[in-house]
Amino acid sequence: MDMAPRGLSDRNERRREDEDDAAMTERPLDIGTDERRMHVRAYNHWVSLLQGRAYPSIEDLDPGNIADFGPHSVLLDFTGGIEDPAIRYLGAALREECGVDGSITHIAQVPSRSLLSRLTDHYLQIIANRAPIGFEAEFIGQRGHNTLYRGILMPFSSDEDTIDFIYGVINWKELVDAETQARLAAEVEESRRAVPRPSPTAPVWADGPSAGISQEAAEPKAPALLPSGLSDRLMLARESAAAARASDTRSRAALYRALARAYDFARATEADEDGYVAILDSAGLKRQERAPMTPAVKLVFGADYDKTRVTEFAAVLAHARRNDVPEGELDGFLDSAEGGIKGIVKAERALRRPAKKPDIFARAAEELRERPPLAHVPIRAVDDCDFVVLVARPGEDGLDIVATVPGDRALIERAVKKAAA
Structure with missing residues (x-):
């Protein structure tokens, strides 16, 4: 393996790879539920370590004892400078996938076109944004196979102020070539037709791959995707919030989707008040009579989230509830509202403002x-x-x-x- 630092030609190659990734990121990625949620679980773990600080302490991170996503992670150390950070931890699954061993100690030694390089290439964005960064794309891996990947990089500090460590988690799925994929799809379809259709046991996504299929014709090929309770709804909302918060694009669509799921969760709490109180208690939060949507927003976006944004998001949810916006339709409500989020916040605050006392x-x-x-x-x-x-x-x-x-x-x-x- 070439252990020499990468030069100008390699940087040019990397730039071409990044351009390829940028073109592919907008395509819908067919990654399973576990892969999609690993970065969310990693983000939630990062949030749990904040404890009111700007960044979690590096002393509280132990990648080797994180059975869930530790094997898919890498820890970068910037205490010696940002030009060539040291690799303090490299998970077993990531080492095996990239074909590297313990001799690799710095980013400059990461093989080009390896999955690890896709993760470490984003570290400067953390330094610039001072916040977690999420990303997803596809590329041709070392074995020449098309690989889909999704990752997140999260800042850590040794003094609660300086970002001198970055912890990254990545998951991936290697795709077969088009001919093999077509053959497998044909075999699955033939097997499916040969088996009698069972009665449906799970609802169908209205806007997902099963859109347009009647409930009677739906087949329970996988566990139910629709949330069955508050915890499931909260998980979906947190996933969207993490994607919106950690996304390096911070797109309006991602934020609207996160708010829509937070609103759906808030509406669901009305039918299960005991379950809601239990969730709040476990998170160390309490219901607020004067601002009923604020605890729900904190549950979804994190209790450490910017207070101004929490207040604005709670106002958006409250205004939607005031207008009896149905579940699943908040993103459309936001799209059609004049002024978007800011306009809705202004309208809600105007309604809350007490009437002027008579002169x-x-x-x-x-x-x-x-x-x-x-x-x-x-x-x-x-x-x-x-x-x-x-x-x-x-x-x-x-x-x-x-x-x-x-x-x-x-x-x-x-x-x-x-x-x-």
Whole structure:
């Protein structure tokens, strides 16, 4: 294996590979449920280690003891500089897939066109964005096979402030060539036709691969995809939120999808309040009467998520609920709303804003203007004001005015309010 640092020609080759990846990323990737969710589980683990800090402590990370995704991970050490980070941990599954051993110690030694290179090539984005970065694409691997992969890189710190470690997790699926795929598909189809159709036991995705297939004709080839309870809905919402939060593109569509699933979860809590309370308790959260959607948003996006964004997202969900938006339709509601998220937040805050208290002075003044005068006194007003306070004493035939009180606006307002009461 070539252990020499990669030169200019290799960087040019890598640039061509990145261009290929960019063109392929927009294509729908046929990766199974476990592969799609591994990066979400890794992200949730990262969130659990935050504990109110900007970045999790590297002391709390032990990749070797993470049975779930540890074998698919790599830990990069930047304490010696960012030009050629050291590789402190490389999972067994990733080592085997890339055909490397323990002698590889730095990024410069990572073989070109290896799966590991697809993961380590993104590390500078973490330094720039100071947040987790998710990515997915397909490429021609070392064995010449087309490979789909999905990964996430997450920052860690040794001093709670500086990003000097990055932990990456990647999963992949190697595809067979088109001819083999077609032959296998034909064999599966022939086998399927030879077996009597069982009655359906699971609902069908309305917008998924089974769209257009009637419920009666649906076949239970896999476990139910629709969420059966709050925990399943929460998992789906967190998956979308992680994709939106960790995505290097931060697309509006991804955010709308995450909010839509968060809204569906929030609506589902209305039918299972006990289950919702149990989930909140396990997450250390409480229900909020004045902001009922805030705990749901924190459950989905993370309690450490930016407070301003949490408040905005909660306002979006509350406004949708106020307008009785059906489950599964929030993304469409957002698309059609004037001003998008910002417009909805503005509208919701306007509805929550308390009505202005009536101006008691203005009302009293208007009433006194309409009253007929009790008497007319030929005294010139010294202030440019609608009303004047006069000081009088009882006389033989009425009141004897002895003075005016000019310039005291507060006294005039109190007198007007009192007179109109």
